Amino acid sequence: xxxxxxxxxxxxxxxxxxxxxxxxxxxxxxxxxxxxxxxxxxxxxxxxxxxxxxxxxxxxxxxxxxxxxxxxxxxxxxxxxxxxxxxxxxxxxxxxxxxxxxxxxxxxxxxxxxxxxxxxxxxxxxxxxxxxxxxxxxxxxxxxxxxxxxxxxxxxxxxxxxxxxxxxxxxxxxxxxxxxxxxxxxxxxxxxxxxxxxxxxxxxxxxxxxxxxxxxxxxxxxxxxxxxxxxxxxxxxxxxxxxxxxxxxxxxxxxxxxxxxxxxxxxxxxxxxxxxxxxxxxxxxxxxxxxxxxxxxxxxxxxxxxxxxxxxxxxxxxxxxxxxxxxxxxxxxxxxxxxxxxxxxxxxxxxxxxxx
Numbered sequence: 361x362x363x364x365x366x367x368x369x370x371x372x373x374x375x376x377x378x379x380x381x382x383x384x385x386x387x388x389x390x391x392x393x394x395x396x397x398x399x400x401x402x403x404x405x406x407x408x409x410x411x412x413x414x415x416x417x418x419x420x421x422x423x424x425x426x427x428x429x430x431x432x433x434x435x436x437x438x439x440x441x442x443x444x445x446x447x448x449x450x451x452x453x454x455x456x457x458x459x460x461x462x463x464x465x466x467x468x469x470x471x472x473x474x475x476x477x478x479x480x481x482x483x484x485x486x487x488x489x490x491x492x493x494x495x496x497x498x499x500x501x502x503x504x505x506x507x508x509x510x511x512x513x514x515x516x517x518x519x520x521x522x523x524x525x526x527x528x529x530x531x532x533x534x535x536x537x538x539x540x541x542x543x544x545x546x547x548x549x550x551x552x553x554x555x556x557x558x559x560x561x562x563x564x565x566x567x568x569x570x571x572x573x574x575x576x577x578x579x580x581x582x583x584x585x586x587x588x589x590x591x592x593x594x595x596x597x598x599x600x601x602x603x604x605x606x607x608x609x610x611x612x613x614x615x616x617x618x619x620x621x622x623x624x625x626x627x628x629x630x631x632x633x634x635x636x637x638x639x640x641x642x643x644x645x646x647x648x649x650x651x652x653x654x655x656x657x658x659x660x661x662x663x664x665x666x667x668x669x670x671x672x673x674x675x676x677x678x679x680x681x682x683x684x685x686x687x688x689x690x691x692x693x694x695x696x697x698x699x700x701x702x703x704x705x706x707x708x709x710x711x712x713x714x715x716x
Contacts, residue, residue, distance in 0.1 A: 443496075446482050482503070485497060511591070533573070626688060661682070698710070
């Protein structure tokens, strides 16, 4: 970084080209063989991402960066086909403070009037395209985690005042109370009974980029918790997190189907209910096949879901799809088939409704 300011005063394109030799130095096989797991990956990832400083200077980025909230940020990623990743809420709320452009030799990300909520990972990579198919160039990436410090907002603000965290026995759970000041002292607390939860560094750890991580969640961890942060002033409290323990076998949905009646008269109102049980945070999609489908028989289909506690500390999600036939007629008699699908697969169930 030292010595770059004078080079940065040249015209932009030559100035940027001066970074190229650094790119080449971190690629030799000797470095990769010696420090494959550590230095190589970090140096390699830093090679194409820079921060634009004042007076046209450029600064290569370390794994973390601290800026004061309110500052403007400009990042550049070297390459002609750059993809960016940044805190997702900036997309969710279509924030006008964020501007991304692709120029001839680099991609540009500008964030104006930064706030504590902008704290998070900012990364970029080159896309290798062949026709319409593109893939990530793993050798040309850049990443940094930026803290936008704000003494009034020690915790990264969230859109809600209460969040649900699912505790799965087979994977770590994260209580995402991230801070804007990396030096802040952060502790985890249970609401009832009121007590501080010990962070032992093994089963429960604190990651400044993620929050508190339960490495091996159990039903004993369920309940309502919050975080407390201190940094040169009065302590601040995070939002509350409701920890729900989940124990549902992974796999396709467990589905059942039932009709309001398996025999119906002409003009009866008949509904068929398809019910699926599964993990609380896994969506279930429903598809139907029914007798009047080919003739475009009008039916009403409603989908909804809710969480239930089975009384043993386990929370599951019940998803339902209801198919309603308003005025039953001869063409509605036959098999009603429901296909319930999640990321693990699908389950098909069927029932028959006959005409009396």
